[in-house]
Amino acid sequence: MSEIILEMKGVRKEFPGLVANDNVNLQVKKGEIHVLLGENGAGKSTLMNILYGLYAADGGEVIFKGNVIHDNTPKKAIGMGVGMVHQHFMLIPALTVVENMILGMQEGPNPVINKKEAANKILELGKKFGLKVDPYAKVWQLSVGEQQRVEILKALFRGAELLILDEPTAVLTPQETQELFTLLRGLTKQGLTIIFITHKLNEVMEISDRITILQRGKVVGTVNTKDTNKQDLARMMVGRDVVLSVDKAPANPGAKVLEVKDLEVKNDKNLVAVNKLSFEIRAGEIFGIAGVDGNGQSELVEALTGLRVVESGEVIYNNENVTNKPPRYLIEKGMAHIPEDRHLRGLVLNMSVKENMVLEDFYREPFTVNHFMKFDKIDAYSKELIKEYDIRLSSDDIPVGNLSGGNQQKVVLARMLQRNPNLLIVMHPTRGLDVGAIEFIHKRIIRARDNGSAVLLISTELEEVLTLSDRIGVIYEGQLMGIVNQKDANTNELGLMMAGSHKAS
Amino acid sequence: MNTQFDYKRIETGLSYLISSLLSIAVALIISSFILLGQGKDPLQAFSLIFQGGIGDMAAFGASLVRACPLMLAALGIAFAFKAGIYNIGAEGQIYLGAMFATWVGILPLGLPKIIHLPLAILTGMAAGASWAFIPAYLKVKKGFNEVIMTILLNYIGVYFVNASVHSYLQEPNGYYPQTSKVLETATLPKLMANSELHAGILLGLIGAVILYVILQKTDFGYQLRCVGSNPEASRTSGMNAKLTLIAAMLVSGAFAGLAGASEVLGYQHLLLENFSPNTGYDAISVALLGRLNPIGVVIAAIFIGVLRTGANTMQIMMGVPVTIVYIIQAIIILCVLAFTNWKLDLSRFFERGAKDANSKLANRS
Numbered sequence: 118m119s120e121i122i123l124e125m126k127g128v129r130k131e132f133p134g135l136v137a138n139d140n141v142n143l144q145v146k147k148g149e150i151h152v153l154l155g156e157n158g159a160g161k162s163t164l165m166n167i168l169y170g171l172y173a174a175d176g177g178e179v180i181f182k183g184n185v186i187h188d189n190t191p192k193k194a195i196g197m198g199v200g201m202v203h204q205h206f207m208l209i210p211a212l213t214v215v216e217n218m219i220l221g222m223q224e225g226p227n228p229v230i231n232k233k234e235a236a237n238k239i240l241e242l243g244k245k246f247g248l249k250v251d252p253y254a255k256v257w258q259l260s261v262g263e264q265q266r267v268e269i270l271k272a273l274f275r276g277a278e279l280l281i282l283d284e285p286t287a288v289l290t291p292q293e294t295q296e297l298f299t300l301l302r303g304l305t306k307q308g309l310t311i312i313f314i315t316h317k318l319n320e321v322m323e324i325s326d327r328i329t330i331l332q333r334g335k336v337v338g339t340v341n342t343k344d345t346n347k348q349d350l351a352r353m354m355v356g357r358d359v360v361l362s363v364d365k366a367p368a369n370p371g372a373k374v375l376e377v378k379d380l381e382v383k384n385d386k387n388l389v390a391v392n393k394l395s396f397e398i399r400a401g402e403i404f405g406i407a408g409v410d411g412n413g414q415s416e417l418v419e420a421l422t423g424l425r426v427v428e429s430g431e432v433i434y435n436n437e438n439v440t441n442k443p444p445r446y447l448i449e450k451g452m453a454h455i456p457e458d459r460h461l462r463g464l465v466l467n468m469s470v471k472e473n474m475v476l477e478d479f480y481r482e483p484f485t486v487n488h489f490m491k492f493d494k495i496d497a498y499s500k501e502l503i504k505e506y507d508i509r510l511s512s513d514d515i516p517v518g519n520l521s522g523g524n525q526q527k528v529v530l531a532r533m534l535q536r537n538p539n540l541l542i543v544m545h546p547t548r549g550l551d552v553g554a555i556e557f558i559h560k561r562i563i564r565a566r567d568n569g570s571a572v573l574l575i576s577t578e579l580e581e582v583l584t585l586s587d588r589i590g591v592i593y594e595g596q597l598m599g600i601v602n603q604k605d606a607n608t609n610e611l612g613l614m615m616a617g618s619h620k621a622s
Numbered sequence: 623m624n625t626q627f628d629y630k631r632i633e634t635g636l637s638y639l640i641s642s643l644l645s646i647a648v649a650l651i652i653s654s655f656i657l658l659g660q661g662k663d664p665l666q667a668f669s670l671i672f673q674g675g676i677g678d679m680a681a682f683g684a685s686l687v688r689a690c691p692l693m694l695a696a697l698g699i700a701f702a703f704k705a706g707i708y709n710i711g712a713e714g715q716i717y718l719g720a721m722f723a724t725w726v727g728i729l730p731l732g733l734p735k736i737i738h739l740p741l742a743i744l745t746g747m748a749a750g751a752s753w754a755f756i757p758a759y760l761k762v763k764k765g766f767n768e769v770i771m772t773i774l775l776n777y778i779g780v781y782f783v784n785a786s787v788h789s790y791l792q793e794p795n796g797y798y799p800q801t802s803k804v805l806e807t808a809t810l811p812k813l814m815a816n817s818e819l820h821a822g823i824l825l826g827l828i829g830a831v832i833l834y835v836i837l838q839k840t841d842f843g844y845q846l847r848c849v850g851s852n853p854e855a856s857r858t859s860g861m862n863a864k865l866t867l868i869a870a871m872l873v874s875g876a877f878a879g880l881a882g883a884s885e886v887l888g889y890q891h892l893l894l895e896n897f898s899p900n901t902g903y904d905a906i907s908v909a910l911l912g913r914l915n916p917i918g919v920v921i922a923a924i925f926i927g928v929l930r931t932g933a934n935t936m937q938i939m940m941g942v943p944v945t946i947v948y949i950i951q952a953i954i955i956l957c958v959l960a961f962t963n964w965k966l967d968l969s970r971f972f973e974r975g976a977k978d979a980n981s982k983l984a985n986r987s
Contacts, residue, residue: 422858424857424858443860443862444857444858444859444860445860445861445862447860448859448860449860454858456858461852461854461855462854462855462858463855463858464852464855465847465848465851465852465855465856466851466852467851468847468848468851472844476848476855476856476859477859477860479841479844479845480841480845485840485841488840488841488842489839489840489841490839490840490841490844
C-alpha cells in the first residue's frame with residue numbers, strides 16, 4: 118500500500134503571462150485514490166496533462182514506477198500504464214464501443230481489425246471490474262454515465278495502472294456519481310491507482326485517501342483525508358498568503374437598489390445552477406458573495422446583467438422588474454458590469470485602447486452625432502480616463518490586447534466607473550493581477566461605494582471578499598448558505614458555509 | 623508621449639504595401655519556374671500580361687470590366703467577414719441579383735432611364751440581400767453554420783437562375799438558353815468610346831468609399847467591427863450582435879446582387895446560362911487579398927482584372943494555357959496569407975537610433 122507509484126518533482130510549466138505549475142511536487146501511492154483539489158485555473162489539469170504527455174514541462178521530473186520519464190508523449194504514457202479520462206470525452210459518437218476501444222491501437226503487422234477478439238476482451242474486463250458495457254452499442258446511444266464508463270474501460274483496455282479522472286463528476290447526476298464512486302473503489306481493490314481531479318469538497322471527503330491541494334500553480338499541501346475536514350480544505354483552496362488591508366469607512370447604506378427574489382438560472386448543460394436565490398443590495402454598500410468556483414456565480418452574474426435567461430424568480434432594480442431585460446436596457450439604466458473574464462467579455466482585444474473606452478456608450482452623444490463617430494471626443498475622453506486611472510501605455514492607438522493584465526483590467530474598470538453606475542457588478546476583479554494593481558482596483562471599488570453605488574462583488578478569493586464587503590453571502594450549489602456582516606464574519610464560519618453547511622443561526 | 627513621432631500608422635501602411643509587393647514577387651518567381659517548365663520565357667509572358675492588361679487605355683478598360691463584378695462582390699464579402707460572418711454565398715447572390723435585374727430590365731415598363739435603371743439595379747440588390755438573409759437568419763436564430771448554408775444556397779441559386787433562362791425568362795421564340803436583351807432604358811452607360819467599360823466600375827468605387835466610411839466613421843461600423851472581433855464582449859456591452867450580423871449579411875448580399883446586376887446591365891445586356899461562373903468564389907480571394915479593407919479590395923480587384931485580361935493576351939500570343947494565371951493568382955494569395963503576420967518594425971529602428979544617441983550622450987558626460 119505504501120509503495121510510491123508516481124512521483125512528480127519540481128514540475129514547472131509556463132504559459133505566456135502565466136505560471137501554471139510552479140515547483141509542484143506530488144507523490145501518489147499505489148492503490149490509493151488521490152485527489153488533486155484546487156480552483157479552476159489552479160493548475161490541476163496542466164499537471165495531469167504533463168503526466169499524460171500532452172504538455173512538455175519546462176522543468177522538473179516525472180518518475181513513474183521508478184523510472185524517470187523523458188520526452189513524454191501520450192503514446193509513451195499509455196504504454197507505461199497511465200490512462201486518462203478527460204472532462205470532455207474523447208469518443209466518436211457514431212462508432213460502437215468496441216470500435217472506439219481499438220481506435221488508434223495497432224497491434225502487430227496485421228492490418229485486419231479483429232473486432233470480435235476486442236469485444237471479448239471488453240466483456241472479460243467488464244466482468245473483472247464490474248463494468249457492464251455492451252461492446253456493440255453505438256456511443257451516441259449511451260447515457261453520459263455510460264460513456265464515462267466506456268472511457269474508463271478504454272483506459273483499462275490499454276493496460277492502465279494509474280487512472281487520471283479529470284473532473285469526472287461535473288457531467289454526472291448524483292446517482293451516476295455514486296455508481297462511479299462504487300466503481301472506483303472496486304478498481305483500487307484490484308490494485309489500480311486513481312488520481313481524481315475535482316473542486317467539489319463533498320466528493321473529496323467521500324472518495325479520497327489522500328488529497329493534494331493546489332493553489333495558483335503551487336502545492337499548498339498534501340493531507341490524509343481522515344485527518345482533515347471540508348472547512349480546512351476550503352480554506353487551503355482559496356486562502357491567500359498576502360493579507361490585504363484597505364482603508365475603508367463604515368458603509369452608509371441608502372435606498373434598495375437591487376433585489377433578487379427566488380432566482381433560478383440554468384447553466385449551459387441545462388442543469389440548475391442558481392437555485393431559488395434571494396438577496397438585496399442597497400446604495401452605498403458592498404455585498405460580497407464568496408464561494409468555491411463553479412457554484413453558480415457565473416450564471417448568477419450573467420442572469421443579473423441580461424446575458425442569461427432567468428428561468429424563474431425576479432430581479433428588481435430600482436423598483437423596476439428587469440427580469441430578462443437585454444444588456445443595453447440595463448446599462449442605460451445605470452448598471453455596470455466588470456466581467457469575470459476580461460478577454461472574453463470585457464474587451465475587444467484587437468481594437469485600440471481608445472476604441473475600447475467607449476464600448477458601452479459609443480452610440481451616444483458626444484461620441485456619436487447623427488451616426489457619425491466623433492473621434493476627437495473619444496480621444497479626449499480616453500486620454501482623460503488613462504490619466505485618471507493611471508493606465509500605463511505607450512499610445513492609446515495600440516490594441517488593448519498589448520497591455521499588461523493589470524492595465525487591461527484598469528481599462529475595463531475606468532470604463533465602468535466613469536459612468537457613475539448606481540449598481541456595479543464585479544466578478545473576480547483582481548484575478549491574475551499583481552499586488553499593486555489589486556490595491557488600486559480595491560480602492561476604486563470602495564470609492565465607487567462611497568460615491569453611492571451599490572456594489573455586488575463576487576470572488577472566489579475569500580480574503581478579497583472579506584476585506585472589501587460590508588455584508589457577505591456564501592454561495593454553494595446555487596444557493597446562499599447565509600449572509601453575515603463583515604464585522605461578524607470569521608474565516609471558520611465562512612469556510613464551513615463554503616463547504617455546504619447552512620449558517621448557524 | 624507628445625514628442626513621440628507617430629510612426630505607427632506609417633508603419634502599418636508600409637508593411638502592408640511591402641508585404642503585398644513581396645508576396646507578388648515571390649509568386650512571380652514561383653510562376654517563372656512553372657513557365658520555364660513549359661518551355662516558355664517567363665519574362666516575355668509577364669510583359670505580355672502587362673501589355674494586355676494595362677498596356678493602353680483599351681486594355682485597361684477591358685481589365686476594369688473584368689474587375690467590376692469581382693470588386694462589387696468582394697466589397698460585400700469583406701464587409702460580412704469584418705462582422706465575423708463568413709459569406710461564401712456571393713456566387714448565388716450574384717446570380718439572383720443578375721436575374722432580377724434582368725427581369726426588371728426587359729420589362730417594357732415605358733419608364734424613363736432615370737427611373738428604370740435604378741429600379742433594375744435596386745431590384746438586383748434586393749434579390750442578393752434576400753438570398754443572403756436566409757443563411758443569416760438561420761445562423762442567428764438556429765445556430766446553423768453560415769459557411770455550409772451559403773455554399774449550399776449557391777447551388778440552388780445558380781441552378782435556379784440557369785433553369786429560368788431555359789423556361790419563363792427565355793427570349794420569346796428563342797432557341798438559346800438566354801433572355802431577351804435588356805431595354806436601353808435599363809442599361810448602365812458606357813464610359814469610354816472604344817471599350818466595353820461601363821458605369822458599374824463607378825458604382826464599385828463609390829460603394830468602396832461608402833463602405834469605408836460606414837466601417838471607420840459610423841457607430842454602426844464600430845459596432846460591426848466589435849461584433850466581428852469579439853461577439854461576447856459586444857453583447858456584454860449592450861450591443862445587439864445578432865442584428866448586426868443580419869445587417870452585415872444584408873449589405874453583403876446587396877453588393878453581390880449589385881455585382882450581378884451591373885454585369886448584366888452594363889456589360890452582357892442579357893442573361894445567359896452560367897453567365898459569370900465562379901465570380902463569387904474568385905471574389906473571396908479578392909476580399910482576402912484586399913485584407914477586407916474596402917480600399918484594399920478595390921486595388922485587389924483591379925489587380926486581378928489586369929492579371930486575367932493580360933493572361934488572355936499571353937495565351938493568344940504565346941500559347942500558354944490561361945490556367946497558368948489561375949495558378950499565379952492562387953500562389954499570390956497563398957503568399958499574401960503567408961506574409962500577413964510579417965510586420966515592419968520601424969519602432970525598433972527608431973528606438974535603436976534613440977538609444978544609440980542616448981548612450982553617446984551618457985558616455986560624454
